[in-house]
């Protein structure tokens with residue numbers, strides 16, 4: 001038996017997404033079906049639609065979601081029907097070379113559902129980041145369900161499933177921001193604003209937020225930015241230096257995903273500092289810089305996939321901080337929308353109107 005639900009499908013490069021009937025199979029061994037309560041619209045969903053990630057159309061979009069487990073397959077013991085969960089795209093395998101070395105947050109062989117969800121005519125769908133949660137129900141590997149406290153509303157909690165975790169983790173896990181550090185964040189959309197929040201949680205003394213949109217800078221200030229720089233109005237590299245005693249920041253996080261902003265992030269860093277690339281570039285992007293500059297600045301250039309998070313460790317912890325009022329997840333939810341408004345959410349992302357639009361079911 002398969003469940004017949006509505007889902008947001010991207011059928012071809014650059015084509016507007018459509019709401020279609022999606023068939024979700026009964027869960028097989030190791031799988032779970034989740035009734036999605038809310039799913040955020042992430043820039044990565046737009047990358048899928050644009051063909052920036054792969055050509056495996058049609059995609060079932062959506063990957064930042066929370067909901068309730070409605071069915072589990074044979075052998076599933078980690079979650080049960082009725083559990084309130086945040087979906088994750090890092091169900092660690094436990095046996096790959098990263099897991100074997102005790103670094104499961106890098107797991108190179110994460111689990112997804114084995115069966116495929118399909119369109120009504122049987123065409124197999126590629127679920128975004130192995131989730132596909134812009135749908136009333138979705139099929140995932142049971143390890144992709146992280147049980148959390150149901151007191152946290154789904155629209156806010158679901159955002160930990162991707163963008164907010166990616167940003168907080170880029171600061172805390174990848175960047176290793178610690179008490180007393182100076183930090184700069186380039187791009188303060190959902191991911192960058194979360195990086196600001198992460199830096200604040202970690203005890204950074206200075207947090208410089210850089211964006212081209214004053215509304216994003218306002219949000220960044222809310223999350224703990226001590227300085228806000230509009231890169232349309234002033235040179236952001238000089239501004240970061242000015243805010244850090246002339247030196248540059250200890251940790252600089254790039255959350256735009258463009259060569260220009262990466263270059264700025266690189267030069268806005270203090271000697272021996274760390275640059276973290278969390279923005280996702282497209283395949284044609286290139287960067288040309290003197291190799292000597294890489295050598296002479298020392299330090300570390302890192303990329304952050306999903307904030308180097310371990311969902312089972314990080315999601316419940318961040319939900320605790322939310323419940324204590326120390327992490328304002330609600331502020332990331334700029335708008336709640338219907339399943340047929342994802343194109344509008346993409347437009348709002350472009351016009352800078354939102355941190356996150358969240359589809360509520």
Ligand SMILES: NC(=O)c1ccc[n+]([C@@H]2O[C@H](COP(=O)([O-])OP(=O)(O)OC[C@H]3O[C@@H](n4cnc5c(N)ncnc54)[C@H](O)[C@@H]3O)[C@@H](O)[C@H]2O)c1
Nearest residue numbers: 043044166187188189190191211212257278279280305306
């Ligand atoms: N690495 C990961 O695991 C991961 C996870 C989720 C998202 N991402 C990526 O992170 C990036 C940000 O995602 P998002 O959802 O926050 O997107 P977003 O569109 O909401 O945010 C991007 C921000 O960058 C700003 N910006 C644009 N040009 C700029 C410039 N020249 N200087 C400074 N700021 C500029 C925009 O005004 C906007 O606020 C995307 O590339 C997305 O794909 C990465």
Ligand SMILES: [Zn+2]
Nearest residue numbers: 093096099107
């Ligand atoms: Zn692994």
Ligand SMILES: [Zn+2]
Nearest residue numbers: 042044162163
């Ligand atoms: Zn995402």
